[in-house]
Amino acid sequence: MSEATEPRAKARLYVAAPLAAGAVALLTPDQAHYASRVMRLGVGDRLSLFNGRDGEWRARVKTVGRKGGEAVVEERARPPAAEPDAILLFAPLKKSALDVLVAKATELGASDLRPVLTRRTAVARVNVERLRAQAIEAAEQCERLTVPDVRPMETLERALGAWEGTRRLFVADETGGGVAAADAFSAAPRARPVGFLVGPEGGFERSELDALGRLPFVTRVALGPRILRAETAAFVLLACWQALAGDGRAPPPPRA
Amino acid sequence: MSEATEPRAKARLYVAAPLAAGAVALLTPDQAHYASRVMRLGVGDRLSLFNGRDGEWRARVKTVGRKGGEAVVEERARPPAAEPDAILLFAPLKKSALDVLVAKATELGASDLRPVLTRRTAVARVNVERLRAQAIEAAEQCERLTVPDVRPMETLERALGAWEGTRRLFVADETGGGVAAADAFSAAPRARPVGFLVGPEGGFERSELDALGRLPFVTRVALGPRILRAETAAFVLLACWQALAGDGRAPPPPRA
Numbered sequence: 001m002s003e004a005t006e007p008r009a010k011a012r013l014y015v016a017a018p019l020a021a022g023a024v025a026l027l028t029p030d031q032a033h034y035a036s037r038v039m040r041l042g043v044g045d046r047l048s049l050f051n052g053r054d055g056e057w058r059a060r061v062k063t064v065g066r067k068g069g070e071a072v073v074e075e076r077a078r079p080p081a082a083e084p085d086a087i088l089l090f091a092p093l094k095k096s097a098l099d100v101l102v103a104k105a106t107e108l109g110a111s112d113l114r115p116v117l118t119r120r121t122a123v124a125r126v127n128v129e130r131l132r133a134q135a136i137e138a139a140e141q142c143e144r145l146t147v148p149d150v151r152p153m154e155t156l157e158r159a160l161g162a163w164e165g166t167r168r169l170f171v172a173d174e175t176g177g178g179v180a181a182a183d184a185f186s187a188a189p190r191a192r193p194v195g196f197l198v199g200p201e202g203g204f205e206r207s208e209l210d211a212l213g214r215l216p217f218v219t220r221v222a223l224g225p226r227i228l229r230a231e232t233a234a235f236v237l238l239a240c241w242q243a244l245a246g247d248g249r250a251p252p253p254p255r256a
Numbered sequence: 257m258s259e260a261t262e263p264r265a266k267a268r269l270y271v272a273a274p275l276a277a278g279a280v281a282l283l284t285p286d287q288a289h290y291a292s293r294v295m296r297l298g299v300g301d302r303l304s305l306f307n308g309r310d311g312e313w314r315a316r317v318k319t320v321g322r323k324g325g326e327a328v329v330e331e332r333a334r335p336p337a338a339e340p341d342a343i344l345l346f347a348p349l350k351k352s353a354l355d356v357l358v359a360k361a362t363e364l365g366a367s368d369l370r371p372v373l374t375r376r377t378a379v380a381r382v383n384v385e386r387l388r389a390q391a392i393e394a395a396e397q398c399e400r401l402t403v404p405d406v407r408p409m410e411t412l413e414r415a416l417g418a419w420e421g422t423r424r425l426f427v428a429d430e431t432g433g434g435v436a437a438a439d440a441f442s443a444a445p446r447a448r449p450v451g452f453l454v455g456p457e458g459g460f461e462r463s464e465l466d467a468l469g470r471l472p473f474v475t476r477v478a479l480g481p482r483i484l485r486a487e488t489a490a491f492v493l494l495a496c497w498q499a500l501a502g503d504g505r506a507p508p509p510p511r512a
Binding site: 100104107108109141142143144174175176180181182183185222223224225226227228229232235236239240242243244246247248249250251252253 | 506
């Protein structure tokens with residue numbers, strides 16, 4: 001057990017390619033830089049790879065340079081496993097808040113990150129590729145087997161119009177008009193597909209919140225006496241749902 | 257009710273002075289800059305003040321300039337109220353992670369922020385004044401009536417040696433060796449003084465974690481299958497405790 005708290009310092013990288021014994025996976029220039037310069041890995045050194053489908057695999061660096069690298073896949077370290085189906089809809093935020101939101105929502109197990117345009121959304125554009133890269137980096141570090149799916153921005157109306165009626169949508173209601181998080185999530189069936197929605201920095205318009213409350217699949221959630229920033233509201237929804245109705249009782253992955 | 261979701265754009269500032277009708281409160285140069293340049297307030301405009309003791313008060317700008325300003329206190333908007341007694345002990349982190357930790361822990365209602373030196377703490381110094389300023393800014397924005405008390409760094413041993421035996425200390429155990437957060441906090445008595453401890457980026461040493469587990473006031477908490485960054489572990493502990501055993505069922509403050 002003494003190795004049980006060794007720092008998890010090994011490089012763990014997300015790749016697109018299928019993973020199987022003997023396969024060669026390409027590393028992007030950024031990954032090669034990270035592996036060689038940050039993690040100080042050279043040819044023959046070990047790293048872990050995952051692709052969101054085939055679990056996690058042990059691999060060794062075959063080549064590494066400024067233009068990228070290659071790793072040879074050796075054996076499977078973790079089989080693929082079901083992960084929570086938890087979509088986060090969020091009004092895009094200013095850059096620093098959005099960076100934190102994407103990284104933390106990934107750590108907290110969101111399966112999909114979907115920027116939505118609400119009436120008071122002040123940020124009209126989202127760099128989806130940047131969000132994807134941040135989600136990948138967070139997934140690599142938190143030892144998820146998948147990377148959240150990041151969608152291009154759409155209007156909230158459109159997202160709600162196409163919503164599956166069986167997927168409960170928990171909406172952060174900063175007016176305090178909803179059910180307390182502990183009650184909402186204690187009563188929620190476990191490990192079922194869910195969604196979460198947090199509004200923009202200026203909050204929802206009253207008419208928007210009223211319309212949300214009339215949708216049969218929506219539960220408005222109150223988040224206590226402090227006025228949370230949008231990204232913090234997303235963390236509270238995800239953290240409390242995971243603890244009470246998600247995978248919060250599952251153990252951490254075995255140490256590699 | 258139509259104003260209920262108006263953006264909370266008003267300036268809300270923390271001041272040191274006693275607050276009472278007719279009192280004059282001094283604004284620091286930073287606060288005066290924020291009031292005049294960011295919030296576009298001029299002489300006679302309204303703002304809110306709090307000092308951690310006297311509740312929240314309506315006030316008006318009396319003077320505002322580059323060297324500071326003054327506000328005249330008018331009437332009380334919110335009486336003082338009890339807030340959770342929830343100490344967060346944390347190994348200091350790199351700057352960007354520490355900034356996020358302090359801001360979010362303040363939003364999530366930590367009463368005390370106490371940096372502690374653990375065996376693997378990589379960051380040996382903490383700028384306490386900087387943390388205080390960040391805690392104040394977060395408290396101003398999340399509408400708390402208090403500002404977390406920020407202490408200078410001490411060793412973990414010293415903090416534990418002086419710990420009150422009646423205050424339960426929930427320790428984030430990244431090895432998965434503890435009680436699931438939902439179970440730990442569902443079983444916790446409500447609104448009692450508590451503490452939380454999160455380790456450094458490299459985790460606790462095994463011997464450190466074992467020693468923590470032997471302390472009668474410690475509960476080790478498992479945080480699910482993903483390996484959370486230290487600041488994220490702090491959010492999960494605070495968010496889940498507040499929801500289940502803290503003030504998560506309290507309403508947000510009335511709109512000013």
